[in-house]
Amino acid sequence: MSSSEVSGAEQSSGEQPDANKPEGEPTLSDKIMARAIELGFDRAAIVPAGRLKHAEQYLEWLKEGRHGAMNYLDRHHELRVDPTKMEEGTRSVVVLLKNYYREADLLAGGLRIARYAHGDDYHDTLWERMRELAAFIHAETGADCGTRPATDTAPILERDLAALAGLGWVGKNAMLINPEIGSFSFIAEVLVDLDLEATHPMVPDRCGTCSKCIDACPTNAIISPAVIDARRCISYLTIELRGPIPRALRPLIGDHIFGCDICQVVCPWNSKAEPSEDASFQTREIYRSLTLQRLLCFDLPDYVEHFSKSAIKRAKLRGLRRNAAVVIGNTFAQSGDESIVELLGERLLKDEPEPLVRGHIAWALGQVGGDAAAQILCEAAGAEQDPYVQEEIRAAQR
Known part of the structure; x- marks a missing residue:
């Protein structure tokens, strides 16, 4: 300006x-x-x-x-x-x-939720x-x-x-x-619908030459100053997107379950931000110990119990389970963790009703890796009927 x-x-x-x-x-x-x-x-x-x-x-x-x-x-x-x-x-x-x-924004149980x-x-x-x-x-x-x-x-x-x-x-x-x-x-x-007296002059842009938010965005969603390509934004991908998260972007989501604050956290103008004392915006106790593994297995009653009157409802139940699968894949990548592989296998082969979520679970198994994960993917390839999930399984096996 x-x-x-x-x-x-x-x-x-x-x-x-x-x-x-x-x-x-x-x-x-x-x-x-x-x-x-x-x-x-x-x-x-x-x-x-x-x-x-x-x-x-x-x-x-x-x-x-x-x-x-x-x-x-x-x-x-x-x-x-x-x-x-x-x-x-x-x-x-x-x-x-x-x-x-x-x-x-990172809670004790491992969930990172936008503030x-x-x-x-x-x-x-x-x-x-x-x-x-x-x-x-x-x-x-x-x-x-x-x-x-x-x-x-x-x-x-x-x-x-x-x-x-x-x-x-x-x-x-x-x-x-x-x-x-x-x-x-x-x-x-x-x-x-009244003519009220204006109260403030406009504030000039004070970002100057700083580009910390642009540089810090993991998915390069800030394509130019003040212009966001929502299709690459972690908040869009974990909240607004109803379908599959593009495979190339999944590793870049990191441990974000719902939303992302990175471009705000790195902003120098927030270095002295004071925590809100408003009781309505304090972290719910029920969130503090919630784990990725538990969220992956949520059913409708769990969803209602935890997220009633919460902005997190915007992501929908299957979206949150999808996100949990992605974050598990990122968190346990190349670990071969036996307990994680067992959980993912049970969800993929028996318990997960949503094809969208099964597809992301297959991806997570490919990320975690190991012989047990490979065996589960092989078994799922022969049993899965949904074309989208079949494609995710094939990609995870490559």
């Missing part, structure tokens, strides 16, 4: 003086932001609603197919790039940040607070003021909107970076 662009943004998005307001008296915008903080949000800003500046870049990203199988991103284009189109009458947007940082998913589903937690904020706006104005709370549940480019509101800039890892609290934040917004 050029200095002229920053200057122009500051002029258009900064605080606008009100000649009729007595000095020292809080504006409606001040009151809304103060209430947002009282409700547990860490940052709040207000910006006039309008078409977002990166609308065309987003549409080009879609044309290039970089959204992978996330077809929902290729719908409602105009709603995504312009809040005024998403909710009729929208004139202002209250944009909110909520810190979810945890100091570690945002360690606690309760953030959608439920933030929606409750946004509804309270919306009720406050209604009560404060005394007008028939329409509001619509959202947090990645509505088709809108939230990071772009947060940057426009002056809550940070979009970094080279495509995450919103707030200069004070870093990037481990949920973004939420309340769309309002």
Whole structure:
């Protein structure tokens, strides 16, 4: 962003003086932001609603197919790039940040889970607070003021909107970076049909020449500054992708069961990130001792018991078992571990009902290696009926 662009943004998005307001008296915008903080949000800003500046870049990203199988991103284009189109009458947007940082993502049992998913589903937690904020706006104005709370549940480019509101800039890892609290934040917004005073100037891009996030990405998913090819991103592969994970990318997933924080962890702006004290985002005790082997064998009751009201549900049960097979293959690669081979064999030959998961178990057996694994693959080759799994078995035997 050029200095002229920053200057122009500051002029258009900064605080606008009100000649009729007595000095020292809080504006409606001040009151809304103060209430947002009282409700547990860490940052709040207000910006006039309008078409977002990166609308065309987003549409080009879609044309290039970089959204992978996330077809929902290729719908409602105009709603995504312009809040005024998403909710009729929208004139202002209250944009909110909520810190979810945890100091570690690797749990004692061996599961590495993205930090945002360690606690309760953030959608439920933030929606409750946004509804309270919306009720406050209604009560404060005394007008028939329409509001619509959202947090990645509505088709809108939230990071772009947060940057426009002056809550940070979009970094080279495509995450919103707030200069004070870093990037481990949920973004939420309340769309309002009132002309509210803007509260913050835009923040200039402060990534400079740093490329740590680009260099650290195991799968080279950051193809250029702020441009992610989702088809290579570990978060996409372990959460959004419903089919097989490409074989070439499986070793690069490492021990990530659900999501990935690498591009945030290496960012210097997160070096002083403070762990969230919000009870809703603390690591669930039931996760701490959960092992890969146990997760691989999960049935529906296990899934419900562990992941009810959790963001981890997004990966679905068979997706989590698929991921567990991949991580087991990576963790025990070339070890010939007898207990692991026995477990994988039982799942492949007898217990696993999903072809998708059986295919990844076959791959894991090939990674673990050893005579026992080779024997199981040979037996499975003669018994397996599903064409996809047969192909995975053949590849694992090579």
